Structure formats: C-alpha cells, structure tokens
Amino acid sequence: MAVERALRTSAPHALLDAVQDTLTVHYTARKVDLLMADYAMTILQPVNALPHTAAPVPIHTSAPGRAFGAQEPYVEAGGRGGLCTAHLPVSVRGDRIGILSVCLPAEACDPATLRELADVAEVLGHEIVVAERDTDLYLQARRADRLTLAAEMQWQLLPGRSCSRPEYDIGAQLEPAYAIHGDNFDWSASADHLTLTVTNGMGEGIEAALLTSLAVNALRNARRAGLSLSDQACLADQAVYGHYQGAVHLSMLLLRFDLATGETEIIDAGSPKMWRMRNGRAEPVALDAQLPLGMSEDTPYTAEYFQVSPGDRLLFVSDGVYDVASPTGERYSERALTRAMTNSRLLPPSQVPRAVLHELSGHRGPIAADDDALIVCLDWRGRP
Numbered sequence: 001m002a003v004e005r006a007l008r009t010s011a012p013h014a015l016l017d018a019v020q021d022t023l024t025v026h027y028t029a030r031k032v033d034l035l036m037a038d039y040a041m042t043i044l045q046p047v048n049a050l051p052h053t054a055a056p057v058p059i060h061t062s063a064p065g066r067a068f069g070a071q072e073p074y075v076e077a078g079g080r081g082g083l084c085t086a087h088l089p090v091s092v093r094g095d096r097i098g099i100l101s102v103c104l105p106a107e108a109c110d111p112a113t114l115r116e117l118a119d120v121a122e123v124l125g126h127e128i129v130v131a132e133r134d135t136d137l138y139l140q141a142r143r144a145d146r147l148t149l150a151a152e153m154q155w156q157l158l159p160g161r162s163c164s165r166p167e168y169d170i171g172a173q174l175e176p177a178y179a180i181h182g183d184n185f186d187w188s189a190s191a192d193h194l195t196l197t198v199t200n201g202m203g204e205g206i207e208a209a210l211l212t213s214l215a216v217n218a219l220r221n222a223r224r225a226g227l228s229l230s231d232q233a234c235l236a237d238q239a240v241y242g243h244y245q246g247a248v249h250l251s252m253l254l255l256r257f258d259l260a261t262g263e264t265e266i267i268d269a270g271s272p273k274m275w276r277m278r279n280g281r282a283e284p285v286a287l288d289a290q291l292p293l294g295m296s297e298d299t300p301y302t303a304e305y306f307q308v309s310p311g312d313r314l315l316f317v318s319d320g321v322y323d324v325a326s327p328t329g330e331r332y333s334e335r336a337l338t339r340a341m342t343n344s345r346l347l348p349p350s351q352v353p354r355a356v357l358h359e360l361s362g363h364r365g366p367i368a369a370d371d372d373a374l375i376v377c378l379d380w381r382g383r384p
Contacts, residue, residue, distance in 0.1 A: 012131035094164025173353035182208030183372035240294025320373035
C-alpha cells in the first residue's frame with residue numbers, strides 16, 4: 001500500500017524513483033532496477049539511464065529474461081554480502097512490459113515478501129501504462145534503435161502485444177520491429193465477445209501506415225457504435241474507397257468470438273491466413289474469400305461461422321511470412337509453418353510469434369526482409 005501511494009503521487013517520469021525509495025524503507029532493498037522489453041522482444045533495457053547509455057540484457061540468456069519469459073518471479077541467490085536479487089515480471093493483463101529487479105538481504109527473500117514484491121511489480125505496470133500518456137521515458141527505453149516514422153505510427157496504433165483473460169490468451173509480434181510498414185493487429189473485448197482484426201498492409205513507408213491507420217480507426221469507430229461485424233467491414237471499406245477511390249486496398253481478417261459458446265463470426269477480406277492446432281495437429285483453415293477493403297464502392301460483406309473449442313490454438317499469418325525466400329530462392333512453405341507451430345506448441349501464446357519469427361529469420365538467412373511479417377497466436381479456453 002505504501003508503494004502504491006508513492007506511485008500514484010509521483011511524477012510520471014519518476015515512477016522508478018518512487019519504487020526505489022519505498023522498497024528501500026519498507027523492504028530494506030539495496031538496489032532496484034526497471035528493465036523494459038524492446039519492440040523486437042529480444043532484449044531488456046534499463047530505465048535508470050538515458051537511451052543507449054547502459055548495456056541491454058538479453059532476454060533468452062539472462063536471469064531477468066528467465067522471469068520475463070516464464071512470467072514468474074525468479075530469484076538469484078548467493079550474491080555478495082549475503083544478498084539475493086528477485087526478478088519480477090511487470091505486466092498488465094497479460095501484456096508483458098518488462099522486469100523489476102530488487103536486490104535484498106538473503107533473509108528477506110521469503111515467499112511472503114516475494115508475493116508482495118510481485119504485487120508491487122503489477123501495480124508498477126499499471127502506473128507505467130498511465131504515465132506513458134504524459135512522458136516518453138518508458139517508450140524511449142523500449143527501443144534499441146531508432147524507429148522509422150511509419151513504424152512509430154504503427155506501434156502507436158496497436159493495443160499491445162499480448163493479452164490474457166480467463167477465456168483466452170493472445171500474443172502477437174510484428175517484424176521488422178523498427179521498420180514495419182502496414183501490417184497490423186487489433187483486439188477489443190466486452191463481457192461477452194472478443195473482436196480481433198488482423199491486417200495485411202499494402203504499400204511502403206508513410207503511405208502504408210496512413211492506409212492502415214484509416215482502416216483500423218474506421219473499424220474501431222464502427223465497433224464502438226455497436227455495429228455488426230459485417231457493418232464494421234462495410235464502413236471501413238467505404239472509408240478506404242472514399243479516400244483512395246480504389247487506387248489502393250487493404251487485406252484484412254475480422255473475427256468476433258462469443259466468449260460463452262466459442263461460436264465465431266469471420267469475414268475474410270483478402271485476409272492473412274488462419275491456422276488451427278487441435279489435438280496436436282496443425283492445419284490451415286479454408287475461408288470464403290471476399291474483396292479486400294477499398295477495392296470497389298459499396299462492397300457487401302457477409303460473415304461466415306466457425307466453431308472454436310477449448311484447447312484450440314489459432315495462428316494468423318501475413319503474406320510477409322509465406323512469401324519469404326531463402327538465399328536459394330525457396331519459399332517458406334506450409335510444411336515449414338506446420339513444423340514451426342508444432343515445435344512451439346508448448347510455449348504460451350505470448351512467446352509463440354517470436355519463436356516462429358525466429359525460425360523464419362533462419363530460413364531467410366542474411367537477406368534483409370522486404371515485407372512486414374505478422375503473427376498472432378490465440379489460445380482458446382472458453383468458459384466452463
């Protein structure tokens with residue numbers, strides 16, 4: 001409670017100072033660090049230093065990275081002077097933000113203290129999300145390199161990179177993280193429904209980002225007005241066509257899940273591809289293809305229905321995955337994607353996109369990516 005009061009009364013850029021002061025007084029902490037996950041989800045960067053002035057911590061080969069990946073506290077014991085360091089996940093409703101590392105006397109690293117510190121890290125995550133409206137500090141700490149302007153626009157458009165509720169878990173990732181163009185994902189949940197959209201962008205640079213921004217905001221406007229999924233697609237289609245007059249278009253997959261039954265409405269508007277893993281078997285899901293958004297005036301869209309069952313894993317993949325070629329010209333095939341899904345089946349959805357994209361980069365080799373690659377993973381549990 002003391003930490004929460006200190007966080008809520010501190011300046012947005014001084015959250016770490018507030019945590020340091022209160023943990024020192026109430027928990028005899030010797031050192032407190034806040035590490036933020038970068039956009040590519042490969043490193044953790046310290047907040048207590050200006051951008052690029054302190055060495056980053058690799059996620060896959062470090063103690064803080066172990067806590068970040070498992071989303072569970074991890075304690076490093078045996079430090080100098082009888083000290084231990086607790087690494088605690090900082091996340092908000094499943095969206096992984098970073099790690100709070102607290103150095104304590106070894107005798108203070110008991111289970112009750114760790115539970116309280118885990119609660120502190122969760123409160124800190126919520127305060128960071130609020131503080132980002134008023135300061136750039138935490139956004140700066142997330143970037144290991146400068147973002148292109150198009151990438152800046154796209155990251156600001158996203159809802160997060162993962163989300164967790166009793167009925168489902170979602171994880172998503174875009175590559176190349178610092179130079180994305182038009183691929184996008186969006187989600188929103190109510191008491192009874194989850195709406196998910198996956199966009200395969202068209203074009204490059206600012207123009208691609210502007211096109212995607214127009215379509216995504218049109219969909220949000222229609223969704224928040226309470227329109228059906230078909231009407232949401234029609235309104236976004238009219239917005240894109242009205243501005244570009246058919247010169248460009250946008251491929252998109254729109255889904256609306258009933259949280260109680262798993263019944264799903266789907267509109268395949270020239271979409272990214274959808275895969276399902278059920279009982280350990282991965283297979284593509286065939287959908288009725290309709291026109292991309294903005295291709296022609298007043299295009300009607302009709303939803304089809306799909307049943308998702310508890311234990312199902314859905315994977316959504318953009319063209320930037322299928323079209324990747326190896327140095328010898330071999331395309332990344334459905335067989336390779338099936339293998340990647342099978343190999344990552346035991347990972348949580350928040351880690352699956354990164355794992356699949358890692359295999360994709362191995363297939364591509366040293367060749368620079370010439371298109372966005374987007375992967376969204378959804379694990380469905382449903383309601384009892």
